[in-house]
Amino acid sequence: REIGRPVKRIIEDPSLITGKGRFVYDIDFKGTLYAVFIRSQYSHAKIKSIRCPEGALCYTAKDLPELIGLAKEEAIYQGQPLAVVLAEDEYKARDLAEQVEVEYEPLPSVINVEEALKDVKKAKSDLSSNIVLQDNVEIGDVNSAFKKAYKVVEAEIINQRVIPSAMEPRGAVAYFDGRRLTVWSSTQNVFGLKDTLLQFLSKYGVNDVRVVQPFVGGAFGSKIYIYPEEVIISYLAVLTGKPIKWFNTRTEEFMSTNHGRDMRLKFKAAFDKEGKLLGIEGTLIMDLGAPIMEIYEDSFGMATTAARLLVGRYKVNAIKVKVLGIATNKTFIGPYRGAGRPEATYFIERILNLGARALGVDQFEIREVNIIDEVSHYNTPTGMYYDSGKYREALKIAKPSYHELLRKRDELRAKGKLAGVGVAIVSEIASFGTGTARVQLTPNGRIQVVSGFTPHGQGDATAFAQIAAEVFDVDVGKVDVLWGDTDLISHGGLTGGSTTLTVGGSAVYEASIRLKEKLLRVVGEKLGVRPEEIEYKNGKFYHKKGEMSLADTAREALRMGVYPEEQYSYTIRPYTSPYGIHMALVEVDRETGFVKVLEYKAFDDVGVVVNPLLAEGQVHGGALQGISQALYEETVYSPEGSLITSNFSDYVIPTAMEAVKVEWKSLALAKSDTPLGSKGIGELPTIASTPTILHAVEDAIGKNIYTMPTKPELILK
Ligand code: MCN
Ligand code: MO
Numbered sequence: 001r002e003i004g005r006p007v008k009r010i011i012e013d014p015s016l017i018t019g020k021g022r023f024v025y026d027i028d029f030k031g032t033l034y035a036v037f038i039r040s041q042y043s044h045a046k047i048k049s050i051r052c053p054e055g056a057l058c059y060t061a062k063d064l065p066e067l068i069g070l071a072k073e074e075a076i077y078q079g080q081p082l083a084v085v086l087a088e089d090e091y092k093a094r095d096l097a098e099q100v101e102v103e104y105e106p107l108p109s110v111i112n113v114e115e116a117l118k119d120v121k122k123a124k125s126d127l128s129s130n131i132v133l134q135d136n137v138e139i140g141d142v143n144s145a146f147k148k149a150y151k152v153v154e155a156e157i158i159n160q161r162v163i164p165s166a167m168e169p170r171g172a173v174a175y176f177d178g179r180r181l182t183v184w185s186s187t188q189n190v191f192g193l194k195d196t197l198l199q200f201l202s203k204y205g206v207n208d209v210r211v212v213q214p215f216v217g218g219a220f221g222s223k224i225y226i227y228p229e230e231v232i233i234s235y236l237a238v239l240t241g242k243p244i245k246w247f248n249t250r251t252e253e254f255m256s257t258n259h260g261r262d263m264r265l266k267f268k269a270a271f272d273k274e275g276k277l278l279g280i281e282g283t284l285i286m287d288l289g290a291p292i293m294e295i296y297e298d299s300f301g302m303a304t305t306a307a308r309l310l311v312g313r314y315k316v317n318a319i320k321v322k323v324l325g326i327a328t329n330k331t332f333i334g335p336y337r338g339a340g341r342p343e344a345t346y347f348i349e350r351i352l353n354l355g356a357r358a359l360g361v362d363q364f365e366i367r368e369v370n371i372i373d374e375v376s377h378y379n380t381p382t383g384m385y386y387d388s389g390k391y392r393e394a395l396k397i398a399k400p401s402y403h404e405l406l407r408k409r410d411e412l413r414a415k416g417k418l419a420g421v422g423v424a425i426v427s428e429i430a431s432f433g434t435g436t437a438r439v440q441l442t443p444n445g446r447i448q449v450v451s452g453f454t455p456h457g458q459g460d461a462t463a464f465a466q467i468a469a470e471v472f473d474v475d476v477g478k479v480d481v482l483w484g485d486t487d488l489i490s491h492g493g494l495t496g497g498s499t500t501l502t503v504g505g506s507a508v509y510e511a512s513i514r515l516k517e518k519l520l521r522v523v524g525e526k527l528g529v530r531p532e533e534i535e536y537k538n539g540k541f542y543h544k545k546g547e548m549s550l551a552d553t554a555r556e557a558l559r560m561g562v563y564p565e566e567q568y569s570y571t572i573r574p575y576t577s578p579y580g581i582h583m584a585l586v587e588v589d590r591e592t593g594f595v596k597v598l599e600y601k602a603f604d605d606v607g608v609v610v611n612p613l614l615a616e617g618q619v620h621g622g623a624l625q626g627i628s629q630a631l632y633e634e635t636v637y638s639p640e641g642s643l644i645t646s647n648f649s650d651y652v653i654p655t656a657m658e659a660v661k662v663e664w665k666s667l668a669l670a671k672s673d674t675p676l677g678s679k680g681i682g683e684l685p686t687i688a689s690t691p692t693i694l695h696a697v698e699d700a701i702g703k704n705i706y707t708m709p710t711k712p713e714l715i716l717k
Contacts, residue, residue, distance in 0.1 A: 002470040003676070006613035011461040011481050021215040024171045024186045029243040032173075033057070033086040035233050036097040039252065040075035040082055043111070043329035043641025044123070045104040047073055050083050053099040057086035057240070064235065065203075070228050074107070076124050077290035077331050078643055079255025081228055086236065086244065109329040109641040113264065113287050116326045123327035124291045132291060133300040133325035137307040139381040140318030145279025149270035153358050157350050158707045159343045159690075161262035161287065161635040163254050163645070164336050165653050168217025170257055171247030172230050174237035180208040183234055187211070188219040188454050189226065189494040194486045196226040197234050206238055213484030216456035220625075221335035222257050223456075224496050225295065229256075251646045258295075259635060260336020262287040263303060263343045265321075271355045275366040279318030280310060280351065288325050289332040299333050300325040305340035308382040312348040312427040313391050313579055314370040319382065329641045335496065337625060341428055342687040349424040349691035354704060363423050363695060364402050368395055371425075374670075384429060386577040387679075388670035389605065391425075397667060398581040398603045405585045405599060409699075418588040419598075420700025423581065426604075426688035430498035430680030431576040431672070436489055437507035439468055439515045440565035443558065445539075445551030447472055447512075451483040452492020453504040458682055459614040460500040464508045466610060467676070471512035472550070474539040489567075498680025501610055503572050506675045511568035518566060522557045523548050576672040576679035580604035582623070582688035586696040593712025595631055595697055597660045604684060605667040608677035612666065615681050619664045622685030628654045629686075630693040631709050 015021040038050070052058030060083040061072035071080050083100060087093035108121040115121065116130040123130055146152065172185035181201065187193055190211040197209045216223070233244040248256065267282030286303035288296055300323075307321045356366040372378075374390045405421045412419035436452040449464050465479035472478075482488055493499065516536065523541040524531040526548065535542040539550050548556070557564040585599040602619050609615045632652040636644040645651035662685075671677035690708070697710050707714070 002466040002476055003610050005466065005611065007462055007466055007476055007611055008613065009459045009462045010476060011465055012459055016215065023168060023215050023217060024173060024184055025247055027173045027184050027214065029175060032243040032245050033088060033240065034090045034093040035084050035086055035236065035244050035246040036093040037081040037229060037252070038083040038085065038097050038100045038102065039255065040071060040078055040080045042075055042104050042106050043078045044107045044109040045075050046107060047071060047075060047082060048103040048105050051101040053096060056096055058100060059084050059236070064232065070232065074125060077329055078641055079252065079331065080290070081256065084232055086240070111328060111330065111637055111639060111641050113285055113326055116328050123329050127291060127327060130327045131324055132288065132296060132327050135304050135323040137304070137319060137321045137323065137382055140279065142279045142281050142318045142320040145270045145318040148272065148278055150273040151271045151358055152268055153271065153351070153354050154268045155354060155706060156264060156266040157347065158264045159261045159346050160708050162260045162336065162629055162633045163635055163651055164220045164222035164257060164260055166218035166220055166222060169248035169250060169253035170223060170227065170229070172233055173243060173245045174234045175243045176237040176241065180210065181206050181234060181238060182210045182212065183230065184212045184214055185230055186216050186223060187213055188216065188223040188456055188496060190454055190484060190486050191492045192494060193226050193230060196231065200231060201234065201238065204238060211486045213454050213456070219456050220337045221260070221339055221496055224494060225258060225334055250648065254646050254651065255331055255643055258334025259289065259331045260333060261343060262333050263306060265347045267351060269351045269355060271359060275356060275359050275361040275369045277314060277316050277352065277355065277370050280316065281320045283322045283324065285324045285326060287328050287330070287333070289328055289330045291327040292332055295332050295334065296325065302340035306343040306347065308384055309341060309344035309427060310348050311380045311382050311384070312345070313372055313389065313425060315372055317381065330637060337622070337686045338683040341683065342690060345424065345426050345687045346691050348427070350694070353695050353698065357698070357704065364399065367425055371395060385574050387672050389577060389579055390669040391579065393669055394581055394603060394605055394667055398583070401601050402583055405583055408585055412587060418590055418700045419585065420696045420698065421583065421585050422692045422695030422699060423583040424688055424691040424695060426580045426582065426684055428578045428684045428687055429575050430578055430683065431502040431572055432497045432499050433493050433503060434569055434571040435493050435503035435507040436491065436567065436569040437504065437511045438489060438565055438567040439508065439511040441515065441519065441550055441554045443551065443554050445549060445554060447474065447479045449479060449481045449508055450488045451481065451504050451508065452489045453500045454484050454495045455500055456495060458495065458500065458618065460495070460504065463501050463505060463610045463614060467505050467508045468512045471509065471516060472539060473537060478539070498682035498684065502576060502672065502674055502676065502678045502680055503570060505610060505678065507568050507570040509675050510570055511566045514568060515564065515566040518562070519553050519557065519564060522560060522562055523553055525560065526556050572674060578604065578606045578679035578681065578684055580684055580688055582692040584692050584696045586693065586700055588697065588700045588715060593716040595710065595715070597627060597693065600660050601663045602685060602688065603665045603667055604681065605669050606679040606681045606684070607668060607671040609666050609668065610676065610678060615666065616664045618681050619685040620662045622683065623662050623689040624654055624659055626686040626689030627660060627693050629708060630690045634709050
């Protein structure tokens with residue numbers, strides 16, 4: 001069996017680890033013009049004039065058609081593109097960009113939520129209020145919950161703004177051959193980019209667009225949006241007839257690529273004596289960043305999702321949360337590994353632990369008190385959907401490990417150390433939409449899988465190879481996988497929302513089964529027997545009248561005029577609901593306040609795991625990313641809206657030195673209804689680890705924590 005086997009990344013890694021994988025920056029055409037963007041130095045200013053150097057290829061909003069995001073009269077965040085210059089090499093282009101003179105008239109900036117809510121200054125001149133979007137999530141009778149309460153816990157907890165920090169910044173190359181435009185982009189959304197470019201460029205007579213995703217050095221949700229730079233360089237390739245290349249510096253990347261999170265919840269929570277959560281009332285405020293309406297609706301969706309997912313996997317029946325989306329003059333917020341679910345899990349898990357601490361109840365026990373036993377096709381009162389889950393059983397399995405960590409904590413404490421244990425339950429929803437795959441048999445007997453998804457580091461292609469190999473009962477080495485090119489297939493989805501394996505893999509599975517049936521008919525016709533009489537094993541068709549290999553069958557099919565390929569589109573309704581229990585043991589240095597994660601254990605239920613090596617890899621990297629939010633990452637703006645943490649010496653992300661040993665257990669208690677029975681795992685560990693670590697630090701220092709990161713100076717205070 002191939003499904004379930006820890007296969008190494010045979011599709012992705014050979015070229016990557018030998019340094020031969022091509023990224024956007026490696027693509028070079030003769031005669032390329034390099035594009036450098038002139039970006040607003042102010043977070044909020046009137047653009048009075050832009051003066052281009054004499055004779056330079058330089059374009060401002062006035063020279064270009066109305067494009068998304070290129071500021072014309074008013075800049076609304078630092079780093080917003082205002083103009084672009086082109087030159088024959090990158091250095092000349094950077095020098096040229098410095099000669100562009102922009103005359104600004106600074107406007108008052110709205111930098112924090114408190115200021116935004118006062119509504120005296122506006123984040124954009126034409127805004128009537130900085131509160132741009134509002135919603136309410138209300139279920140049950142909150143008032144009676146508070147009347148019945150034994151204890152009421154109140155606080156404001158902040159899930160801070162973070163910078164996605166993919167290893168490779170955004171960049172693209174655009175090539176126009178006089179009829180067809182081809183764009184290579186460091187994106188996770190090739191079909192979205194193609195659609196946008198076609199919509200825009202058809203006005204200029206360009207109706208044929210191809211978008212290619214070369215190898216991409218990570219994205220974490222931040223390369224889903226169609227960014228202005230991609231559209232502008234495409235237009236300039238058409239206008240100038242020259243290939244155009246653009247690549248962000250790290251500082252440009254930090255300012256112009258979407259940030260993540262930035263939500264806060266001011267809440268009141270009612271508990272009974274045993275720790276049962278009776279109700280939550282509060283206001284959830286999301287700082288959406290710069291007011292760009294095209295982006296706002298989607299981003300605000302993350303806040304309403306967070307509010308509706310506040311129920312977690314618990315029996316909470318009364319919730320009343322006002323959700324506000326606020327405009328400020330900072331980089332806009334977009335999806336970042338979890339998009340709404342990390343914030344929800346953070347809020348509900350923090351509420352439970354703050355309650356447990358106030359009541360003197362153990363943090364594991366308070367979860368046992370509130371957890372739903374199990375669900376099957378369950379709709380939460382807030383309108384979320386959980387396909388399946390055995391939550392109490394999962395807790396039972398995880399419990400001995402929790403007690404083991406407590407024992408280790410107590411041993412450390414006996415030695416005078418500041419040690420703590422944290423636990424959190426991740427309440428995830430994942431795997432959305434439609435995925436398409438075409439599976440084809442080549443004349444030399446290899447299976448070729450074409451996927452409409454856009455993986456960029458996860459390793460899904462290897463998992464797809466396993467799925468096809470399982471159906472065709474061949475070695476994975478006999479399968480090739482292609483993806484990330486709009487020419488491969490008419491349409492596709494994007495790798496985001498932990499979707500690719502479950503939705504894209506189901507498409508591969510179904511297409512493979514259909515192709516095998518088609519091939520059976522070919523063999524039947526050739527041998528003059530009924531398909532049901534034919535046996536298939538080890539990549540061969542058997543019948544007493546003869547046998548045929550896959551290569552024989554492919555050639556025979558082509559002779560008959562039957563193409564040995566099948567395409568299938570799989571649509572999931574509505575999504576999967578993975579979950580997990582994460583726990584950690586930390587030690588806080590009494591002198592320095594530095595937190596060391598000594599042990600990290602994850603018990604995750606994502607149904608069937610196709611490749612445990614890939615899934616565990618996601619848990620290692622994902623958990624570290626969430627730990628990093630808890631301990632290190634802080635996006636700092638000056639009062640005028642300048643990004644202070646504009647590179648990696650000021651914005652701290654973990655290195656191999658801070659990497660944590662993660663022990664992972666796949667629970668596989670509850671499958672999804674999809675053909676594979678799998679659920680998404682790409683984002684789950686990141687969602688889980690942030691509150692887990694915070695809880696451990698709280699336990700170590702014996703104090704409540706309300707903000708992140710938990711810096712040494714806060715811990716020792
Ligand atoms: N997998 C599995 N069995 C399962 C579920 C997943 O074997 N039941 C494997 C898959 O084969 C795949 C990996 O685990 O190799 C993740 O699969 P999945 O959960 O379907 O998630 P996606 O492939 O759709 O990846 C997207 C997800 C998201 S949304 C973000 S954000 C994120 C993440 O992946 N960004 C990443 N992990 C990342 N990892 C890397 N290296 N780079 C990013 O940008
Ligand atoms: Mo994502």
